[in-house]
Amino acid sequence: MILLLLFLGGGCAPVIIPPATAGKDSVPVLVADYGYHSTLILPRPDGGMIEYAYGDWTYFGQNQKSVGNALHALVASDQATMGRRMLDREVNQPGLKDALGAKTILRFDAPRQKVEELERALEQRFSARLDSIVYSPVHELYFVKDDEPYGVGHNCNHFTAQWLERLGCRVEGMVLTSSFKLKESVPASTTAIETAAAQASSRSTSQPTSMPAAASRGLAATRPDTRRSSLMTRSQ
Numbered sequence: 240m241i242l243l244l245l246f247l248g249g250g251c252a253p254v255i256i257p258p259a260t261a262g263k264d265s266v267p268v269l270v271a272d273y274g275y276h277s278t279l280i281l282p283r284p285d286g287g288m289i290e291y292a293y294g295d296w297t298y299f300g301q302n303q304k305s306v307g308n309a310l311h312a313l314v315a316s317d318q319a320t321m322g323r324r325m326l327d328r329e330v331n332q333p334g335l336k337d338a339l340g341a342k343t344i345l346r347f348d349a350p351r352q353k354v355e356e357l358e359r360a361l362e363q364r365f366s367a368r369l370d371s372i373v374y375s376p377v378h379e380l381y382f383v384k385d386d387e388p389y390g391v392g393h394n395c396n397h398f399t400a401q402w403l404e405r406l407g408c409r410v411e412g413m414v415l416t417s418s419f420k421l422k423e424s425v426p427a428s429t430t431a432i433e434t435a436a437a438q439a440s441s442r443s444t445s446q447p448t449s450m451p452a453a454a455s456r457g458l459a460a461t462r463p464d465t466r467r468s469s470l471m472t473r474s475q
Contacts, residue, residue, distance in 0.1 A: 265348040272417045276395050
């Protein structure tokens, strides 16, 4: 499964462009990469974090990771699953990546309102199928059946991308593998300042170089400065 996803992904990493949060009430969000499987980690209002994952019910939720089950999950999955776990850790706590067992962790800030709205939506989606809940000691995740189909063109990484977009992110590039990259967004105000500065520079180079009489009398023209449970888990 890993080799097939890497082949299909063609080495093109999807790029996350976070929302601009300047002047807004924002909170940190994490994307964990477990090698070929990604998850979204959101802060909890009462402290700690919550991690959401998505995959095939048999391959991921039941941890039946044979080659046959891997191929079946990719091309003929008959049941998807959503996984969830509470993390008694903080975003800035040392050793988080190793405790999770993740390969990499990306962090960015997103508007608090959007984060809380997404967490409520994922909570409702998970709770709707509590009749099917099982616990995986391998992944340290609780799994429930999910109604949205899983497949190679609609895998865990596509779901991560969809959740990110609900937070106001843009995700660019081919989303098949979990190797997300992070690109810092440029606040609109910064862009406006840079544009104005460039225009001013262009105008100044096109004007005559002779100085007005006022400057020759010692009067200089001035311009304004534009000066956030210990865990050891395995990936899917």
